[in-house]
Amino acid sequence: MLINADFHVHSCFSMASSKDMLIRNMAPKSKLKGLSLLGTGDAFHPGWLDIIEETTDYSGDGIYTYGDMDFVLTTEVEGKNKIHHLIIIPNLEIARELSAKLPSKNKNADGRPKTQLGGAEILELVRDYDCLIGPAHAFTPWTGMYKSFDSIYDCYEAKPDFVELGLSADTFMADTVRELKDFPFLTNSDAHSPWPHRLGREFNQIELEDISFSSIKKAIKNRDIMANYGLIPNLGKYHMTACTKCYKLVDPMIARENRMKCSCGGTVKKGVDFRISEIADYSEPKHPDFRPKYVHLMPLAELISTVYDKGVTTKTVQGKWQGLIDIFQTEINVLIDVSIDEISKIDVNVANAVEAFRNNTIDVVPGGGGKYGEISFEKKLEKPKAAKITTLDSF
Ligand SMILES: [Zn+2]
Ligand SMILES: [Zn+2]
The missing domain is CATH 3.20.20.140 (Metal-dependent hydrolases)
Known part of the structure:
Protein backbone atom coordinates (compact mmCIF):
# COMPACT_ATOMS: atom_id res chain seq x y z
CA MET A 1 0.00 0.00 0.00
CA LEU A 235 11.19 28.98 1.28
CA GLY A 236 13.21 27.28 4.03
CA LYS A 237 14.55 29.54 6.75
CA TYR A 238 18.18 28.52 6.31
CA HIS A 239 18.34 28.31 2.53
CA MET A 240 20.49 31.38 1.90
CA THR A 241 23.42 32.82 3.80
CA ALA A 242 21.97 35.68 5.87
CA CYS A 243 22.22 37.74 9.03
CA THR A 244 20.45 36.21 12.03
CA LYS A 245 19.61 39.67 13.37
CA CYS A 246 18.52 41.82 10.42
CA TYR A 247 18.01 38.87 7.98
CA LYS A 248 19.81 40.63 5.16
CA LEU A 249 20.98 38.12 2.57
CA VAL A 250 24.76 38.19 2.30
CA ASP A 251 27.09 36.79 -0.33
CA PRO A 252 28.82 33.83 1.41
CA MET A 253 32.28 34.89 0.22
CA ILE A 254 31.81 38.44 1.47
CA ALA A 255 30.43 37.04 4.73
CA ARG A 256 33.58 34.97 5.16
CA GLU A 257 35.82 37.98 4.47
CA ASN A 258 33.94 39.86 7.18
CA ARG A 259 34.31 36.93 9.60
CA MET A 260 30.58 36.24 9.46
CA LYS A 261 29.72 39.66 10.91
CA CYS A 262 26.94 41.75 9.41
CA SER A 263 27.10 45.54 9.09
CA CYS A 264 24.28 45.68 11.68
CA GLY A 265 26.48 43.92 14.23
CA GLY A 266 24.59 40.63 13.92
CA THR A 267 26.05 37.24 13.05
CA VAL A 268 25.79 35.87 9.53
CA LYS A 269 24.81 32.19 9.20
CA LYS A 270 25.93 30.11 6.28
CA GLY A 271 22.97 28.95 4.17
CA VAL A 272 22.18 25.37 3.23
CA ASP A 273 22.57 26.33 -0.42
CA PHE A 274 26.19 27.37 0.13
CA ARG A 275 27.04 24.54 2.55
CA ILE A 276 25.94 21.98 -0.02
CA SER A 277 28.03 23.69 -2.69
CA GLU A 278 31.06 23.33 -0.38
CA ILE A 279 30.66 19.58 0.06
CA ALA A 280 29.31 18.87 -3.45
CA ASP A 281 31.23 16.53 -5.75
CA TYR A 282 29.18 17.38 -8.86
CA SER A 283 27.93 20.64 -10.29
CA GLU A 284 24.73 18.94 -11.48
CA PRO A 285 22.79 16.35 -9.45
CA LYS A 286 23.46 12.68 -10.21
CA HIS A 287 20.48 10.72 -8.99
CA PRO A 288 20.90 7.04 -8.17
CA ASP A 289 18.40 4.73 -9.93
CA PHE A 290 16.24 4.26 -6.87
CA ARG A 291 15.87 7.98 -6.17
CA PRO A 292 12.16 8.84 -6.37
CA LYS A 293 10.64 12.00 -7.77
CA TYR A 294 10.77 15.12 -5.62
CA VAL A 295 7.59 17.17 -5.79
CA HIS A 296 7.94 20.80 -4.80
CA LEU A 297 5.21 22.25 -2.64
CA MET A 298 4.30 25.42 -0.92
CA PRO A 299 1.78 25.52 1.89
CA LEU A 300 -1.68 26.19 0.42
CA ALA A 301 -2.59 28.30 3.46
CA GLU A 302 0.37 30.59 2.74
CA LEU A 303 -0.71 30.87 -0.87
CA ILE A 304 -4.20 31.91 0.25
CA SER A 305 -2.70 34.25 2.85
CA THR A 306 -0.69 36.01 0.15
CA VAL A 307 -3.65 36.22 -2.25
CA TYR A 308 -5.93 37.79 0.37
CA ASP A 309 -3.21 39.69 2.24
CA LYS A 310 -4.37 38.27 5.56
CA GLY A 311 -2.41 36.39 8.21
CA VAL A 312 -2.05 32.69 7.61
CA THR A 313 -3.78 31.75 10.89
CA THR A 314 -6.68 34.21 10.46
CA LYS A 315 -10.26 32.97 10.17
CA THR A 316 -10.46 34.18 6.57
CA VAL A 317 -7.45 32.18 5.41
CA GLN A 318 -8.20 29.08 7.48
CA GLY A 319 -11.85 29.18 6.36
CA LYS A 320 -10.90 29.35 2.68
CA TRP A 321 -8.32 26.59 3.19
CA GLN A 322 -10.91 24.38 4.88
CA GLY A 323 -13.44 25.13 2.12
CA LEU A 324 -11.05 23.87 -0.55
CA ILE A 325 -10.11 20.78 1.46
CA ASP A 326 -13.80 19.97 2.01
CA ILE A 327 -14.28 19.84 -1.74
CA PHE A 328 -10.96 18.45 -3.01
CA GLN A 329 -10.03 16.30 0.04
CA THR A 330 -6.34 17.07 0.28
CA GLU A 331 -3.93 19.94 -0.18
CA ILE A 332 -1.93 17.94 -2.69
CA ASN A 333 -5.02 17.59 -4.86
CA VAL A 334 -5.46 21.36 -4.90
CA LEU A 335 -1.80 22.18 -5.45
CA ILE A 336 -0.98 19.46 -7.98
CA ASP A 337 -3.86 17.39 -9.33
CA VAL A 338 -7.22 19.16 -9.65
CA SER A 339 -7.78 21.21 -12.82
CA ILE A 340 -7.52 24.98 -12.51
CA ASP A 341 -11.07 25.25 -13.92
CA GLU A 342 -12.39 23.18 -11.04
CA ILE A 343 -10.62 25.38 -8.47
CA SER A 344 -11.86 28.52 -10.30
CA LYS A 345 -15.46 27.47 -9.66
CA ILE A 346 -14.71 27.74 -5.93
CA ASP A 347 -12.25 30.63 -5.79
CA VAL A 348 -10.86 32.27 -8.90
CA ASN A 349 -8.16 34.19 -7.03
CA VAL A 350 -6.75 31.07 -5.44
CA ALA A 351 -7.05 29.26 -8.76
CA ASN A 352 -4.87 31.92 -10.39
CA ALA A 353 -2.32 31.58 -7.61
CA VAL A 354 -2.26 27.78 -7.88
CA GLU A 355 -1.79 28.13 -11.63
CA ALA A 356 1.15 30.49 -11.06
CA PHE A 357 2.60 27.99 -8.59
CA ARG A 358 2.25 25.15 -11.12
CA ASN A 359 3.81 27.27 -13.86
CA ASN A 360 6.63 28.28 -11.56
CA THR A 361 5.91 31.99 -11.97
CA ILE A 362 5.50 32.86 -8.30
CA ASP A 363 8.20 35.06 -6.84
CA VAL A 364 9.90 33.73 -3.78
CA VAL A 365 11.86 36.01 -1.53
CA PRO A 366 14.34 33.43 -0.27
CA GLY A 367 14.66 32.55 3.39
CA GLY A 368 17.88 32.70 5.41
CA GLY A 369 19.33 33.47 8.81
CA GLY A 370 16.30 31.88 10.49
CA LYS A 371 13.53 33.62 8.53
CA TYR A 372 11.31 31.62 6.23
CA GLY A 373 11.17 32.62 2.59
CA GLU A 374 8.10 34.48 1.45
CA ILE A 375 5.96 34.12 -1.62
CA SER A 376 4.79 37.09 -3.60
CA PHE A 377 2.92 37.79 -6.80
CA GLU A 378 4.65 41.05 -7.58
CA LYS A 379 6.44 40.29 -10.78
CA LYS A 380 8.49 43.45 -11.10
CA LEU A 381 10.08 44.45 -7.86
CA GLU A 382 11.80 47.82 -8.02
CA LYS A 383 14.07 47.14 -5.08
CA PRO A 384 16.34 44.13 -4.64
CA LYS A 385 14.42 41.23 -3.17
CA ALA A 386 16.75 40.87 -0.20
CA ALA A 387 15.61 44.22 1.12
CA LYS A 388 11.99 43.11 1.06
CA ILE A 389 12.25 40.13 3.37
CA THR A 390 9.60 40.13 6.01
CA THR A 391 8.80 37.46 8.51
CA LEU A 392 6.22 34.73 8.60
CA ASP A 393 5.44 33.51 12.10
CA SER A 394 8.42 31.69 13.45
CA PHE A 395 7.21 28.08 13.66
ZN1 LIG B 1 22.49 42.17 10.14
ZN1 LIG C 1 16.10 19.63 14.75
Whole structure:
Protein backbone atom coordinates (compact mmCIF):
# COMPACT_ATOMS: atom_id res chain seq x y z
CA MET A 1 0.00 0.00 0.00
CA LEU A 2 1.10 3.52 -0.80
CA ILE A 3 0.92 5.86 2.18
CA ASN A 4 1.91 9.44 3.01
CA ALA A 5 4.02 9.71 6.14
CA ASP A 6 5.58 12.57 8.10
CA PHE A 7 8.07 11.22 10.64
CA HIS A 8 9.39 14.35 12.29
CA VAL A 9 7.18 16.58 14.44
CA HIS A 10 7.34 17.89 18.00
CA SER A 11 4.88 17.52 20.85
CA CYS A 12 3.73 20.17 23.30
CA PHE A 13 6.73 19.18 25.44
CA SER A 14 9.35 20.53 23.04
CA MET A 15 10.72 24.01 23.45
CA ALA A 16 8.94 26.59 21.30
CA SER A 17 6.21 24.09 20.47
CA SER A 18 2.48 24.83 20.44
CA LYS A 19 0.48 23.59 23.44
CA ASP A 20 -1.94 22.20 20.84
CA MET A 21 0.57 19.57 19.73
CA LEU A 22 -1.42 16.79 21.35
CA ILE A 23 -2.39 13.47 19.78
CA ARG A 24 -6.07 14.49 19.65
CA ASN A 25 -5.23 17.57 17.54
CA MET A 26 -2.40 16.11 15.49
CA ALA A 27 -4.51 13.17 14.29
CA PRO A 28 -7.39 15.05 12.58
CA LYS A 29 -5.12 17.85 11.32
CA SER A 30 -2.71 15.45 9.64
CA LYS A 31 -5.63 13.59 8.06
CA LEU A 32 -6.70 16.86 6.41
CA LYS A 33 -3.20 17.15 4.98
CA GLY A 34 -3.57 13.75 3.29
CA LEU A 35 -1.28 11.89 5.67
CA SER A 36 -2.04 8.43 6.97
CA LEU A 37 1.01 7.90 9.15
CA LEU A 38 2.51 10.42 11.54
CA GLY A 39 5.56 10.30 13.78
CA THR A 40 4.73 11.08 17.39
CA GLY A 41 7.89 13.14 17.89
CA ASP A 42 9.46 13.48 21.34
CA ALA A 43 9.28 9.76 22.10
CA PHE A 44 11.99 9.92 24.77
CA HIS A 45 9.88 12.27 26.90
CA PRO A 46 8.26 10.27 29.74
CA GLY A 47 5.21 12.56 30.00
CA TRP A 48 4.58 12.42 26.26
CA LEU A 49 4.91 8.61 26.26
CA ASP A 50 2.23 8.49 28.98
CA ILE A 51 -0.08 10.64 26.85
CA ILE A 52 0.53 8.42 23.81
CA GLU A 53 -0.25 5.32 25.85
CA GLU A 54 -3.38 6.83 27.37
CA THR A 55 -4.89 8.37 24.25
CA THR A 56 -4.15 5.81 21.53
CA ASP A 57 -5.04 2.20 20.82
CA TYR A 58 -2.17 -0.15 20.23
CA SER A 59 -2.62 -1.97 16.95
CA GLY A 60 0.51 -4.10 17.46
CA ASP A 61 3.94 -3.93 15.84
CA GLY A 62 4.70 -0.35 16.83
CA ILE A 63 1.56 1.38 15.56
CA TYR A 64 -0.52 3.56 17.88
CA THR A 65 -3.87 4.64 16.53
CA TYR A 66 -6.11 7.61 17.32
CA GLY A 67 -9.30 7.84 15.27
CA ASP A 68 -8.21 7.04 11.75
CA MET A 69 -4.61 8.22 12.16
CA ASP A 70 -1.74 5.84 12.80
CA PHE A 71 1.32 6.96 14.74
CA VAL A 72 4.81 5.51 14.91
CA LEU A 73 7.18 6.51 17.70
CA THR A 74 9.86 8.96 16.62
CA THR A 75 12.11 11.42 18.34
CA GLU A 76 14.78 13.94 17.67
CA VAL A 77 17.84 13.96 19.91
CA GLU A 78 20.41 16.73 20.15
CA GLY A 79 23.84 15.12 20.43
CA LYS A 80 27.42 16.32 20.70
CA ASN A 81 28.20 19.52 18.77
CA LYS A 82 24.45 20.31 18.89
CA ILE A 83 23.80 17.93 16.00
CA HIS A 84 20.22 16.71 15.62
CA HIS A 85 19.44 13.07 14.94
CA LEU A 86 16.06 11.60 14.02
CA ILE A 87 15.19 8.17 15.46
CA ILE A 88 12.28 5.85 14.59
CA ILE A 89 11.49 3.49 17.46
CA PRO A 90 9.82 0.01 17.47
CA ASN A 91 7.45 0.43 20.43
CA LEU A 92 6.67 2.15 23.75
CA GLU A 93 8.63 -0.29 25.90
CA ILE A 94 11.76 0.33 23.89
CA ALA A 95 11.17 4.09 23.89
CA ARG A 96 10.96 4.05 27.69
CA GLU A 97 14.06 1.90 28.03
CA LEU A 98 16.09 4.05 25.66
CA SER A 99 14.90 7.22 27.35
CA ALA A 100 16.11 5.84 30.68
CA LYS A 101 19.46 4.85 29.16
CA LEU A 102 20.17 8.10 27.33
CA PRO A 103 22.59 10.20 29.35
CA SER A 104 20.73 13.52 29.34
CA LYS A 105 20.06 16.16 31.96
CA ASN A 106 16.95 17.68 30.41
CA LYS A 107 15.00 14.68 29.15
CA ASN A 108 12.13 15.34 31.55
CA ALA A 109 12.00 18.99 30.58
CA ASP A 110 12.40 19.13 26.81
CA GLY A 111 10.77 16.85 24.25
CA ARG A 112 14.00 17.03 22.27
CA PRO A 113 16.59 15.78 24.79
CA LYS A 114 20.18 16.96 24.76
CA THR A 115 23.02 14.52 25.26
CA GLN A 116 26.79 14.71 24.94
CA LEU A 117 26.91 11.44 22.99
CA GLY A 118 28.27 11.72 19.47
CA GLY A 119 26.53 10.39 16.37
CA ALA A 120 28.41 7.06 16.48
CA GLU A 121 27.46 6.43 20.12
CA ILE A 122 23.82 7.34 19.59
CA LEU A 123 23.68 5.10 16.52
CA GLU A 124 25.15 2.20 18.45
CA LEU A 125 22.78 2.70 21.37
CA VAL A 126 19.58 2.81 19.31
CA ARG A 127 20.61 0.09 16.83
CA ASP A 128 20.82 -2.32 19.77
CA TYR A 129 17.09 -1.74 20.07
CA ASP A 130 16.25 -2.15 16.40
CA CYS A 131 15.62 1.57 15.82
CA LEU A 132 16.26 3.48 12.59
CA ILE A 133 18.45 6.57 12.72
CA GLY A 134 19.66 9.36 10.47
CA PRO A 135 20.68 13.00 10.60
CA ALA A 136 17.77 15.44 10.96
CA HIS A 137 17.73 18.40 8.53
CA ALA A 138 21.25 17.31 7.61
CA PHE A 139 22.51 20.57 6.08
CA THR A 140 21.18 23.30 8.39
CA PRO A 141 23.75 25.66 9.92
CA TRP A 142 22.97 25.41 13.66
CA THR A 143 22.09 21.78 14.19
CA GLY A 144 22.58 19.85 10.93
CA MET A 145 25.19 17.07 10.76
CA TYR A 146 26.99 18.60 7.76
CA LYS A 147 27.65 21.85 9.64
CA SER A 148 30.33 19.95 11.58
CA PHE A 149 31.30 17.12 9.24
CA ASP A 150 32.26 16.91 5.58
CA SER A 151 31.19 13.26 5.50
CA ILE A 152 28.26 11.46 7.10
CA TYR A 153 30.60 8.55 7.91
CA ASP A 154 32.82 10.80 10.04
CA CYS A 155 29.82 11.58 12.21
CA TYR A 156 28.35 8.07 12.58
CA GLU A 157 31.40 5.86 11.90
CA ALA A 158 28.85 3.54 10.24
CA LYS A 159 26.06 3.87 7.72
CA PRO A 160 22.88 5.38 9.16
CA ASP A 161 19.52 4.39 7.70
CA PHE A 162 18.41 7.61 6.00
CA VAL A 163 19.12 11.29 5.55
CA GLU A 164 16.45 13.87 6.36
CA LEU A 165 16.86 16.70 3.86
CA GLY A 166 15.26 19.49 5.87
CA LEU A 167 13.05 22.28 4.57
CA SER A 168 15.88 24.26 2.94
CA ALA A 169 17.17 21.43 0.72
CA ASP A 170 15.79 19.03 -1.87
CA THR A 171 16.90 15.96 -3.81
CA PHE A 172 18.41 18.07 -6.60
CA MET A 173 20.73 19.78 -4.14
CA ALA A 174 21.56 16.70 -2.04
CA ASP A 175 22.36 14.47 -5.03
CA THR A 176 25.33 16.68 -5.88
CA VAL A 177 27.05 15.00 -2.91
CA ARG A 178 28.45 11.66 -4.04
CA GLU A 179 28.26 9.79 -0.74
CA LEU A 180 24.50 10.38 -0.50
CA LYS A 181 23.79 8.13 -3.49
CA ASP A 182 23.50 5.22 -1.04
CA PHE A 183 20.87 6.78 1.22
CA PRO A 184 17.12 7.11 1.02
CA PHE A 185 16.04 10.70 1.62
CA LEU A 186 13.27 11.55 4.04
CA THR A 187 11.25 14.75 3.80
CA ASN A 188 9.48 15.59 7.05
CA SER A 189 7.77 18.69 8.38
CA ASP A 190 9.56 19.21 11.74
CA ALA A 191 6.27 20.86 12.72
CA HIS A 192 5.95 22.57 16.08
CA SER A 193 2.25 23.36 15.61
CA PRO A 194 -0.75 21.63 14.02
CA TRP A 195 -1.51 24.51 11.60
CA PRO A 196 -1.85 23.24 8.03
CA HIS A 197 1.12 25.29 6.80
CA ARG A 198 3.30 23.44 9.32
CA LEU A 199 2.17 19.85 9.94
CA GLY A 200 2.78 17.73 6.85
CA ARG A 201 4.34 20.61 4.91
CA GLU A 202 6.86 17.95 3.84
CA PHE A 203 6.14 14.22 3.73
CA ASN A 204 7.19 10.91 2.19
CA GLN A 205 5.16 8.65 -0.02
CA ILE A 206 6.18 5.12 0.95
CA GLU A 207 5.25 1.66 -0.28
CA LEU A 208 4.44 -0.47 2.78
CA GLU A 209 3.34 -4.10 3.01
CA ASP A 210 1.14 -3.08 5.92
CA ILE A 211 1.09 -0.32 8.53
CA SER A 212 3.60 -1.62 11.04
CA PHE A 213 7.01 -0.73 12.37
CA SER A 214 8.47 -3.82 10.66
CA SER A 215 7.15 -2.69 7.29
CA ILE A 216 8.38 0.87 7.81
CA LYS A 217 11.81 -0.47 8.69
CA LYS A 218 11.86 -2.78 5.69
CA ALA A 219 10.72 0.00 3.34
CA ILE A 220 13.40 2.42 4.52
CA LYS A 221 16.10 -0.26 4.42
CA ASN A 222 14.96 -1.25 0.91
CA ARG A 223 14.74 2.43 -0.05
CA ASP A 224 11.07 2.01 -1.05
CA ILE A 225 10.33 5.72 -0.81
CA MET A 226 8.16 6.33 -3.86
CA ALA A 227 8.15 10.15 -3.73
CA ASN A 228 9.36 13.00 -1.60
CA TYR A 229 7.10 16.01 -1.22
CA GLY A 230 8.77 19.12 0.09
CA LEU A 231 8.90 22.87 0.19
CA ILE A 232 10.56 24.81 -2.55
CA PRO A 233 13.95 24.97 -0.81
CA ASN A 234 14.30 28.73 -0.91
CA LEU A 235 11.19 28.98 1.28
CA GLY A 236 13.21 27.28 4.03
CA LYS A 237 14.55 29.54 6.75
CA TYR A 238 18.18 28.52 6.31
CA HIS A 239 18.34 28.31 2.53
CA MET A 240 20.49 31.38 1.90
CA THR A 241 23.42 32.82 3.80
CA ALA A 242 21.97 35.68 5.87
CA CYS A 243 22.22 37.74 9.03
CA THR A 244 20.45 36.21 12.03
CA LYS A 245 19.61 39.67 13.37
CA CYS A 246 18.52 41.82 10.42
CA TYR A 247 18.01 38.87 7.98
CA LYS A 248 19.81 40.63 5.16
CA LEU A 249 20.98 38.12 2.57
CA VAL A 250 24.76 38.19 2.30
CA ASP A 251 27.09 36.79 -0.33
CA PRO A 252 28.82 33.83 1.41
CA MET A 253 32.28 34.89 0.22
CA ILE A 254 31.81 38.44 1.47
CA ALA A 255 30.43 37.04 4.73
CA ARG A 256 33.58 34.97 5.16
CA GLU A 257 35.82 37.98 4.47
CA ASN A 258 33.94 39.86 7.18
CA ARG A 259 34.31 36.93 9.60
CA MET A 260 30.58 36.24 9.46
CA LYS A 261 29.72 39.66 10.91
CA CYS A 262 26.94 41.75 9.41
CA SER A 263 27.10 45.54 9.09
CA CYS A 264 24.28 45.68 11.68
CA GLY A 265 26.48 43.92 14.23
CA GLY A 266 24.59 40.63 13.92
CA THR A 267 26.05 37.24 13.05
CA VAL A 268 25.79 35.87 9.53
CA LYS A 269 24.81 32.19 9.20
CA LYS A 270 25.93 30.11 6.28
CA GLY A 271 22.97 28.95 4.17
CA VAL A 272 22.18 25.37 3.23
CA ASP A 273 22.57 26.33 -0.42
CA PHE A 274 26.19 27.37 0.13
CA ARG A 275 27.04 24.54 2.55
CA ILE A 276 25.94 21.98 -0.02
CA SER A 277 28.03 23.69 -2.69
CA GLU A 278 31.06 23.33 -0.38
CA ILE A 279 30.66 19.58 0.06
CA ALA A 280 29.31 18.87 -3.45
CA ASP A 281 31.23 16.53 -5.75
CA TYR A 282 29.18 17.38 -8.86
CA SER A 283 27.93 20.64 -10.29
CA GLU A 284 24.73 18.94 -11.48
CA PRO A 285 22.79 16.35 -9.45
CA LYS A 286 23.46 12.68 -10.21
CA HIS A 287 20.48 10.72 -8.99
CA PRO A 288 20.90 7.04 -8.17
CA ASP A 289 18.40 4.73 -9.93
CA PHE A 290 16.24 4.26 -6.87
CA ARG A 291 15.87 7.98 -6.17
CA PRO A 292 12.16 8.84 -6.37
CA LYS A 293 10.64 12.00 -7.77
CA TYR A 294 10.77 15.12 -5.62
CA VAL A 295 7.59 17.17 -5.79
CA HIS A 296 7.94 20.80 -4.80
CA LEU A 297 5.21 22.25 -2.64
CA MET A 298 4.30 25.42 -0.92
CA PRO A 299 1.78 25.52 1.89
CA LEU A 300 -1.68 26.19 0.42
CA ALA A 301 -2.59 28.30 3.46
CA GLU A 302 0.37 30.59 2.74
CA LEU A 303 -0.71 30.87 -0.87
CA ILE A 304 -4.20 31.91 0.25
CA SER A 305 -2.70 34.25 2.85
CA THR A 306 -0.69 36.01 0.15
CA VAL A 307 -3.65 36.22 -2.25
CA TYR A 308 -5.93 37.79 0.37
CA ASP A 309 -3.21 39.69 2.24
CA LYS A 310 -4.37 38.27 5.56
CA GLY A 311 -2.41 36.39 8.21
CA VAL A 312 -2.05 32.69 7.61
CA THR A 313 -3.78 31.75 10.89
CA THR A 314 -6.68 34.21 10.46
CA LYS A 315 -10.26 32.97 10.17
CA THR A 316 -10.46 34.18 6.57
CA VAL A 317 -7.45 32.18 5.41
CA GLN A 318 -8.20 29.08 7.48
CA GLY A 319 -11.85 29.18 6.36
CA LYS A 320 -10.90 29.35 2.68
CA TRP A 321 -8.32 26.59 3.19
CA GLN A 322 -10.91 24.38 4.88
CA GLY A 323 -13.44 25.13 2.12
CA LEU A 324 -11.05 23.87 -0.55
CA ILE A 325 -10.11 20.78 1.46
CA ASP A 326 -13.80 19.97 2.01
CA ILE A 327 -14.28 19.84 -1.74
CA PHE A 328 -10.96 18.45 -3.01
CA GLN A 329 -10.03 16.30 0.04
CA THR A 330 -6.34 17.07 0.28
CA GLU A 331 -3.93 19.94 -0.18
CA ILE A 332 -1.93 17.94 -2.69
CA ASN A 333 -5.02 17.59 -4.86
CA VAL A 334 -5.46 21.36 -4.90
CA LEU A 335 -1.80 22.18 -5.45
CA ILE A 336 -0.98 19.46 -7.98
CA ASP A 337 -3.86 17.39 -9.33
CA VAL A 338 -7.22 19.16 -9.65
CA SER A 339 -7.78 21.21 -12.82
CA ILE A 340 -7.52 24.98 -12.51
CA ASP A 341 -11.07 25.25 -13.92
CA GLU A 342 -12.39 23.18 -11.04
CA ILE A 343 -10.62 25.38 -8.47
CA SER A 344 -11.86 28.52 -10.30
CA LYS A 345 -15.46 27.47 -9.66
CA ILE A 346 -14.71 27.74 -5.93
CA ASP A 347 -12.25 30.63 -5.79
CA VAL A 348 -10.86 32.27 -8.90
CA ASN A 349 -8.16 34.19 -7.03
CA VAL A 350 -6.75 31.07 -5.44
CA ALA A 351 -7.05 29.26 -8.76
CA ASN A 352 -4.87 31.92 -10.39
CA ALA A 353 -2.32 31.58 -7.61
CA VAL A 354 -2.26 27.78 -7.88
CA GLU A 355 -1.79 28.13 -11.63
CA ALA A 356 1.15 30.49 -11.06
CA PHE A 357 2.60 27.99 -8.59
CA ARG A 358 2.25 25.15 -11.12
CA ASN A 359 3.81 27.27 -13.86
CA ASN A 360 6.63 28.28 -11.56
CA THR A 361 5.91 31.99 -11.97
CA ILE A 362 5.50 32.86 -8.30
CA ASP A 363 8.20 35.06 -6.84
CA VAL A 364 9.90 33.73 -3.78
CA VAL A 365 11.86 36.01 -1.53
CA PRO A 366 14.34 33.43 -0.27
CA GLY A 367 14.66 32.55 3.39
CA GLY A 368 17.88 32.70 5.41
CA GLY A 369 19.33 33.47 8.81
CA GLY A 370 16.30 31.88 10.49
CA LYS A 371 13.53 33.62 8.53
CA TYR A 372 11.31 31.62 6.23
CA GLY A 373 11.17 32.62 2.59
CA GLU A 374 8.10 34.48 1.45
CA ILE A 375 5.96 34.12 -1.62
CA SER A 376 4.79 37.09 -3.60
CA PHE A 377 2.92 37.79 -6.80
CA GLU A 378 4.65 41.05 -7.58
CA LYS A 379 6.44 40.29 -10.78
CA LYS A 380 8.49 43.45 -11.10
CA LEU A 381 10.08 44.45 -7.86
CA GLU A 382 11.80 47.82 -8.02
CA LYS A 383 14.07 47.14 -5.08
CA PRO A 384 16.34 44.13 -4.64
CA LYS A 385 14.42 41.23 -3.17
CA ALA A 386 16.75 40.87 -0.20
CA ALA A 387 15.61 44.22 1.12
CA LYS A 388 11.99 43.11 1.06
CA ILE A 389 12.25 40.13 3.37
CA THR A 390 9.60 40.13 6.01
CA THR A 391 8.80 37.46 8.51
CA LEU A 392 6.22 34.73 8.60
CA ASP A 393 5.44 33.51 12.10
CA SER A 394 8.42 31.69 13.45
CA PHE A 395 7.21 28.08 13.66
ZN1 LIG B 1 16.10 19.63 14.75
ZN1 LIG C 1 22.49 42.17 10.14
